[in-house]
Amino acid sequence: MDLETVRKRAGPREFGPADDMPERYRTAATRMIQFHANSEVMGGYLDKTFTRKAPSLDRKLANTAKVQDEIGHAQLLYRAAETLGVKTRAEMLEELANGDGKFLNCFHYPVDSWYEAPMIDFFVDGGAMRRQATLKSTSWTPYAHAMDKICFEEGFHVKHGESILRELMNGSKATQERTQETFDEWWPRILQFFGPTNDESVHDDFGRAVGLKTVTNDELRNSFLNMYIPKAEKHGLEIPEYPRIYERDDGTMAVREDDLDWDEFRTISRNEYEGSHEQIGSRRRRQEAVDWVRKSLDSWESSAGTTPRAAD
Amino acid sequence: MIWEVFRQEAPGDYHEHVGNVHAPDREMAKLFARIQHARRMQTNSLWVTPREEIGEVSAEDAAFDGRTDKSYRWAMTYNEIDASFAEEVADSESEQREAARKRREALRDEGNEA
Ligand SMILES: [Fe+2]
Numbered sequence A: 001m002d003l004e005t006v007r008k009r010a011g012p013r014e015f016g017p018a019d020d021m022p023e024r025y026r027t028a029a030t031r032m033i034q035f036h037a038n039s040e041v042m043g044g045y046l047d048k049t050f051t052r053k054a055p056s057l058d059r060k061l062a063n064t065a066k067v068q069d070e071i072g073h074a075q076l077l078y079r080a081a082e083t084l085g086v087k088t089r090a091e092m093l094e095e096l097a098n099g100d101g102k103f104l105n106c107f108h109y110p111v112d113s114w115y116e117a118p119m120i121d122f123f124v125d126g127g128a129m130r131r132q133a134t135l136k137s138t139s140w141t142p143y144a145h146a147m148d149k150i151c152f153e154e155g156f157h158v159k160h161g162e163s164i165l166r167e168l169m170n171g172s173k174a175t176q177e178r179t180q181e182t183f184d185e186w187w188p189r190i191l192q193f194f195g196p197t198n199d200e201s202v203h204d205d206f207g208r209a210v211g212l213k214t215v216t217n218d219e220l221r222n223s224f225l226n227m228y229i230p231k232a233e234k235h236g237l238e239i240p241e242y243p244r245i246y247e248r249d250d251g252t253m254a255v256r257e258d259d260l261d262w263d264e265f266r267t268i269s270r271n272e273y274e275g276s277h278e279q280i281g282s283r284r285r286r287q288e289a290v291d292w293v294r295k296s297l298d299s300w301e302s303s304a305g306t307t308p309r310a311a312d
Numbered sequence B: 001m002i003w004e005v006f007r008q009e010a011p012g013d014y015h016e017h018v019g020n021v022h023a024p025d026r027e028m029a030k031l032f033a034r035i036q037h038a039r040r041m042q043t044n045s046l047w048v049t050p051r052e053e054i055g056e057v058s059a060e061d062a063a064f065d066g067r068t069d070k071s072y073r074w075a076m077t078y079n080e081i082d083a084s085f086a087e088e089v090a091d092s093e094s095e096q097r098e099a100a101r102k103r104r105e106a107l108r109d110e111g112n113e114a
């Protein structure tokens, strides 16, 4: 299929492994899904810190269930990415380990307190879910199918995240203050989750032209602000004065770009932030620690093989 | 040998199991699958796979995964939280509620049989 045909046919769940897709489509889709899969892994690893920090058994159980979900999401997405025939799962995991794999900005900041749990589980998962819901209509069918299952599960993450926020904001004065301080720290990162305003990058334009993406980051940011600011306020959080958020003439919400630290953001997107090294390194060491499991599965697979009954 | 047949109605849909055919090889299986399952039914794609290649988890094995109380991993558990502010959160919750309802019914039916 040539690019012209792809552009013309582009629509929800329009293409699949049976279609002969042009190189540029397959590369762009692989980049996007691999980024998404990597983010699920890194988000899961970040989140697992909270199991130890959680104040009650219920919260610990819920957190382990969430982490298990996230790692499952990564597996679904690596499979969806593999269907494009560009990279194997092993290659993508290797890239993540050696620092070449890219992932969401928010997962480059190591966490160490329970107050950070709702920042990730409510706001970051909430933002991610906004985006994921739109990806149910992506043009690469295996990606859309992965979204069906992921979105089914994510509602629990967001509600549980909000439940933690609510609990903290109903706690003692000191707890409320700590939560507010943590929110102040995370809020700019959460806003940067959607990338720079008007960042209609080359990847973005192409992604939309061939139906991989259906909405812009700007639209996502706007709807996120409309939904999540009232939620934060409802629980008694104050939205920091900076970065300034304003309403544009068309009634949509935006962020004053200059109030955000884009140098840090770019350092992060190159995996060169201090936290990037820490997060990538700690996951790589765990991957290495269970290398023997992977090896034994591989040797088992090559010795057992699949039963060669379908000879034809 | 027996080949299981999966039909996808339109691009983007899931391939769903629609039945099986007898055939000596893959090519014949595809031919018979077309005749049996795609002649009238709207079809975008068909898959055939030898029955022996399918691994099955029995109802009994599958049900085991829902025996202990895992309410902490369902969206409905957090009912002090209103999900209606975001369509996708509300959708997820109603899908989970539906899944949990089916699960409960299956367990109850089983209880009645015993
Ligand atoms: Fe996820």
Ligand SMILES: [Fe+2]
Residues within 6 Å of the ligand: A070, A125, A154, A157
């Ligand atoms: Fe999640």
